[in-house]
Amino acid sequence: MTDGENTTPDSTSGAASPAGDAERQSPPVAAPWYRSPWFWALPLFICLLLLATWLVWKEWQAAESRRAALERQTTEARQSNQAREAFLQRLRPLLEKQPCDVQRELDAISPPDGLTWPISPVTPARPPAAAEAPSTQKPHSPQRAAVAPPSSVAELLEQATVLILAQRKEGLSMGSGFFVTSGHIVTNAHVVGDASQAIVVNKATGGPLAATVLRATQSGGRDFAVLEVREAPPVTPLTLAAGVKRTERVSAWGFPGAVTADDLQFTAMLQGSAAAPEVVYTDGAVSVILQRTPPLIVHTATVSQGNSGGPLVNDKGDVVGINTFIKLDDESYRQSSLAIVSASLADYLRSEGISFSQASPAPQAPATQPAKGGKP
Structure with missing residues (x-):
């Protein structure tokens, strides 16, 4: 019957169904150990x-x-x-001895590595003709360098302005100074401090020269020191001006540390060479003369540490003051340069018996008188 055939279960399909279910229900296979994170x-x-x-x-x-x-x-x-x-x-004990004795003992002392102070005074070289002639000088007396007379104000200041190095108790001090006679140099007392000896040098000296501090004072507003150089070359000393006026053009000469420290000649000198650094020039005008004791010149010529003791001169090259200190305005960042008037320096030199040259006062122009019978 058809119905029987339809209801008769298929042996093939009935055997395959349980196997497929078993495969679908089997557990998953575990991953290898090296695949584990x-x-x-x-x-x-x-x-x-x-x-x-x-x-x-x-x-x-x-x-x-x-x-x-x-x-x-x-x-x-x-x-x-x-x-x-x-x-x-x-x-330090050598400072009390004579230069010749000092030089002999310095030759026997070996300074530590890297130390070039003190600088030994250098004897300027003689020209060949003079070297061939019989020597008539005393022992230990160095030959003076030939210095041509200055032909301009600039040459005058280059010859007469010197760099000063003084070994004080607190260390090496550097400042400026200038010749007022053929053998005397003026500077500030705070430049040399308690030192009794110093070294002076410029291009005209032919090398560093030993100087003795004769006098020094820092009282009553004065800040002056006088140095003696026995074997100085024949430079032309500076003349002190008779006076100074407001708005007068002035220039400052000296060796400011901000400039001199970068001068290769200065570095060579500290290493024992006979070289000399360049003197630095700045110009300006007199802003005001403060009537103090002594009077102070406030001017606009730029100066800095190292200019102390250097000359402040007019357009003729006459010294109107000695640069002494600066003041800074913290609010406006402006600098004021101050110098002690040369009249106070002149009084000090007279009291110490030091001769110097002083310019004559400028003649007063006569008052004009109206011509008689002339029309007004």
């Missing part, structure tokens, strides 16, 4: 930890190396300072 995470973490440890160790090694180098430099600097201090202790 936790397996690789642990070695990676260990590698990162080792790298961090190595970097920290390298940084610690570098820090230890820097610390050791710093300690070594500090020890070397301390030893160098001790050697220099011992060297200066041996030099």
